Amino acid sequence: MSELDTPMTCPSTAARAGHREPRKSSPSTISPATSSGPLISLSWTDHVTGHQGHLVVDRLVRGVASGGLRMREGCTLDEVAGLARGMTMKEALHYDVDDPAVRYIPLGGAKGGIDCDPQDPEAYGVLVRYMRAMRPYIENMWTTGEDLGLTQDLVDRAAAEAGLISSVQAVYPLLDDEAAARQRLADAFAVEIDGIGLDELVGGCGVAESLLAALDRTGTPRAGTRVSVQGLGTMGGATARFLSRAGLKVVAVADIKGTIANPDGLDVEALLAARDAFGTVDRAALRPADTELPGDAWLAADAEVLVPAAVSYAVDTTNEASVRARWIVEAANMPVLPEAEELLAARGITVLPDVVVNSGTNAWWWWTLFGDIGADADEAFAYTRRAMRALIDQMLARAEADGTTPRAAAHAIVADRLPVIAERFGWYS
Known part of the structure; x- marks a missing residue:
């Protein structure tokens, strides 16, 4: 067969x-x-x-x-x-x-x-x-x-x-010019910054900018804001880099071997350099003050921000009570189950939803292929930051106006736009 x-x-x-x-x-x-x-x-x-x-x-x-x-x-x-x-x-x-x-x-x-x-x-x-x-x-x-x-x-x-x-x-x-578009995308995929490909970095740039926009909106200073990241692969690794470079302190990261933590902040660049193809960190790269904890320790880390950037269904009703953070930023797809999100919201914990937060990678493909941006890292990051900040601001403003969660607000924006798309381009064509 x-x-x-x-x-x-x-x-x-x-x-x-x-x-x-x-x-x-x-x-x-x-x-x-x-x-x-x-x-x-x-x-x-x-x-x-x-x-x-x-x-x-x-x-x-x-x-x-x-x-x-x-x-x-x-x-x-x-x-x-x-x-x-x-x-x-x-x-x-x-x-x-x-x-x-x-x-x-x-x-x-x-x-x-x-x-x-x-x-x-x-x-x-x-x-x-x-x-x-x-x-x-x-x-x-x-x-x-x-x-x-x-x-x-x-x-x-x-x-x-x-x-x-x-x-x-x-x-x-x-595409208007298939050959030019394909070459533009190939050129973009060939771009590397400090050893990491542009295609890996744009998603993390979008996640980081989403959080930064939310922090700025609430007047929360970046310096001193602590972050715990689950997953140091493509999305988690890039997010950790951008947040660290923005002045936030990454205090915990988790991979398949467990959680690496340091309350004074981890050396994100050293950990990224010590990853294998699956995002697992070589423990030989750890500093004396870095500690190794169980795999689920990232969830209860003493941090203001959690970034689940690995598997779906990571936060459920059996473990949400251990969350001490103020923000959960969904770099992964579907990491917080809805029942858990209700309990988190009741405790004043805000979830920035995946449909907005991690959408930068997909959008970057099409911005590049259709020609809104070229194969240039600075242009890609600037375009991504503008787009993500605008989306976050719109979502949070809608949530405040409607008295709903950010996820409900994002879904409301989608519900407004889909009929417009269908009217302009058809339901199935």
């Missing part, structure tokens, strides 16, 4: 057969504008290893949807569906409905996921076979890229092996 012959099961079929997984609540609460459900939802089983993969296309705009591909053990269809809804929201939030000069027009939202440990020796083969199976969707409607467990280099290599031109080739027909 070829990879394209590997069975794909619609969730409704699986449910009738009694095989549907129990639903897990998603923090990306469905807004009225997206409550009709996804356009496409399917699961795939690898005929070689038995690993499962999923694809959900929540919405199409101009026939295309955008969303990364994650790989982690335990990834479920419901998780991917929540992430796809989140991508619809992120695209809508970055659409400036009143500025005709902006070249980037939003796409729809989608997401892919593979239930496999990315460090499994079989993982790359599973990735290639998944992309072969999903090739018709990637060629025609789904633009994808790196996400949890996968780097863009790995996605690109697997895409080539699967016979694809690019993991974002579905968007090429929408």
Whole structure:
């Protein structure tokens, strides 16, 4: 059986057969504008290893949807569906409905996921076979890229092996000058700053600027503000760098081996330099005053800010009581479960939601590809900072006016914009 012959099961079929997984609540609460459900939802089983993969296309705009591909053990269809809804929201939030000069027009939202440990020796083969199976969707409607467990280099290599031109080739027909746009994006991916690629840094820049905008809005000084970060991979590492350079004190970081802490502040640059490809820090790089704590210690750190930047569902009703921070900044997708967020809000803890906070990476791809910015780090960071600060200010102002949480305010903004996008570009075309 070829990879394209590997069975794909619609969730409704699986449910009738009694095989549907129990639903897990998603923090990306469905807004009225997206409550009709996804356009496409399917699961795939690898005929070689038995690993499962999923694809959900929540919405199409101009026939295309955008969303990364994650790989982690335990990834479920419901998780991917929540992430796809989140991508619809992120695209809508970055659409400036009143500025005709902006070249980037939003796409729809989608997401892919593979239930496999990315460090499994079989993982790359599973990735290639998944992309072969999903090739018709990637060629025609789904633009994808790196996400949890996968780097863009790995996605690109697997895409080539699967016979694809690019993991974002579905968007090429929408470009005015495809050759120039592809070269511009390739040039941008080649940019490095202090040993880290621009593609890794823009997401962290967006997360950091989101927090800085919130702190500035409340008059909270940057100096002395302590931060604890879960995950020192692509997003967490870049966020830690930008926050440290902005004058905040990173006092704890967690990776798969545990939490590294120092109340006087960690040497973020040294830790970044000591990471492996999966974001795990070589403990030989620790200073004498740095301490090693259990993996979940980051959550209860004596810090004003928590940045969950690794897995989904990191904060739930079993552990939210240990949070002592004032702010939780969702660098990861769906890290705070809704029931936990209600309890946190009751204690005066503000969650800055993923659909806004970590949307900078996706937006940077399209700003660059469509030509709103060039392959230049300073231009990319400046554009990202302006966009994220404007979004945070708009969201928090809406939350104050409506008497709601920032997440509810973000969803309200999306609910306002999606009908405008549908009217201008169609619901499915």
